[in-house]
Amino acid sequence: MQITFKFQREGTRAKPVYSEYEMDVDPETSVFDALVGVRETQDGSLAFRGNCSVGFCGDCTLSVNGAQKATCLETVGKTQKDGVIAVQPIRYAPVEKDVMHDVRKFLWDKVNVFARGVVPNGHGPVADEELRPVRKAMRCTTCGLCDEGCTVIDVNLNFHGPAALTKLYRFAFDPRDGVTAERLREGSEVNGIWDCVHCWEATEHCPFGLEPTHLIMETRDRAVAHGVKSGYGNKSAQRHYDSFEQSVEKSGWLDERAVALASYGGLVRGGIRMLPAGLRALRKGKASLKPHHKRPGAREIRKIFERYHRSTEALRKEKQA
Ligand code: SF4
Structure with a gap:
């Protein structure tokens, strides 16, 4: 043709x-x-x-x-x-x-941040099942297509990006590795896993079906399981997670206004940052000045949080003992 x-x-x-x-x-x-x-x-x-x-x-x-x-x-x-x-x-x-293009700046410098090989922890032979998630991440060709689709890189060129975070996953989930907690803390620093906005574009873009957005979400769960606080390393993200949790605990659902203000640093700083967007949202009927109210069933939701706080406290004491 x-x-x-x-x-x-x-x-x-x-x-x-x-x-x-x-x-x-x-x-x-x-x-x-x-x-x-x-x-x-x-x-x-x-x-x-x-x-x-x-x-x-x-x-x-x-x-x-x-x-x-x-x-x-x-x-x-x-x-x-x-x-x-x-x-x-x-x-x-x-x-x-x-x-x-300059592939070094685009990809390799970012990927190499997480490329330190397995540090043996003395684990014996590894069952096939245990290595399956790692093998999936190992199929990453570092083609960078997920970074191309990434909506965070769009506004922050320093974000490590899904390709580099797939490399982090590869080592952070390896049962033979002895520095998992250290890796997860490194990956939780600013421009790492907590900067992902889970738009799922990376998963959409990966030609090999590796689902990099899912891998980032799993890495977050693993980081929390290793004692990393949600949003660690990124003050804005941390405030967002904290206020999100507080809002649901208190009223049973999300108070979007309070979370937006808290994420940007509280009533005064957040208010100044959010004012133009807030006014636009009010004009278009997408926000209201009515007070946020508790949703039906809020008491039951609060009980879930109480159970959660009790179990994390017990876990903390167990670790200290
Ligand atoms: S698109 Fe898939 S294969 Fe390419 S770098 Fe991203 S995760 Fe790896």
Whole structure:
């Protein structure tokens, strides 16, 4: 089939300046092989990344016709739109040339924060069942597509991102590891697991079905089980979790106003930060000035919290003994 390949060479993501090339390609050819074909036959100056060609290394991730793809895993026939394949750099990596990004800053520096290998804890032979979750995370190719979809990286480039946090999971769930608590505390620092807003985009984007958002949620549970307080390392997140818990304990349901104010630092600081959004929400009828009231059944919910406090206190004393 006849395809017009467009390579962004200048401009911005919103206003790209493309170089265009026509080529006849078998629809079953991978997009990556087709791009190599264009470079070999038409313009040797085109720059893009690629390595294994079998979906293992993640190096060839690009924005293709507006969607992030591991280009070696996509066929030309399925990817083209009206006979066009337009490639642009991925969103967050600094571009070195054309659509070639700096993979070190984009991924490897972040992943390496959690890449310290297993520190043996003397565990004997490990049953297959015990290693199953770890094996899933080990299938991560560090393609970075989950980071591409991540809505936190959108507003905070320093967020470690789901690819790096998948690496954290890989070691934090390994039964043979002797520094699990330390890893979980490191992963709980600012820009770590508690900065994820669980929008599930990472899970949607992973081409290998590794469900990175789920892995982050499981890592949070494991961190709490190892004595890390929800939101640890991130003051705003911690305030959010604390006030969320207090609100449900007190009234049986969420007092969104109180939680928003508390998350931003209390009545005064939170009030100033939230004022414009609060006024907009009031105008659109999405917020009200009525006092927050207890929901029916609040007493039963409070009893659940009392049981929870008793059991965590007992656990704390048991650990101290
Ligand atoms: S979790 Fe999935 S999408 Fe994210 S880097 Fe690993 S393989 Fe790629």
